[in-house]
Amino acid sequence: MWQDELDSDVKMSDIRIREAAATGAEIVVTACPLCLIMLEDARKTTGLEESLQVLDLNELVVLGLGLQGTQKSE
Numbered sequence: 741m742w743q744d745e746l747d748s749d750v751k752m753s754d755i756r757i758r759e760a761a762a763t764g765a766e767i768v769v770t771a772c773p774l775c776l777i778m779l780e781d782a783r784k785t786t787g788l789e790e791s792l793q794v795l796d797l798n799e800l801v802v803l804g805l806g807l808q809g810t811q812k813s814e
Contacts (some may be wrong), residue, residue, distance in 0.1 A: 755793075760792065766791070767800070769795050769796075
């Protein structure tokens with residue numbers, strides 16, 4: 741979104757995803773839908789698909805509660 745502010749060809753999302761990977765993190769969590777899209781794209785373009793996950797905060801809560809794969813029956 742603020743790409744015009746940079747003087748180089750490097751995207752801010754690429755910088756952020758590389759910074760996250762450099763910490764040794766396995767998961768990056770965001771509550772911002774725009775950031776989720778940008779970080780997912782950056783993860784793919786930087787080749788970090790195998791080593792880093794990008795999740796919405798709600799997805800992390802579901803994983804933490806062990807609710808993945810369960811559905812509420814009617």
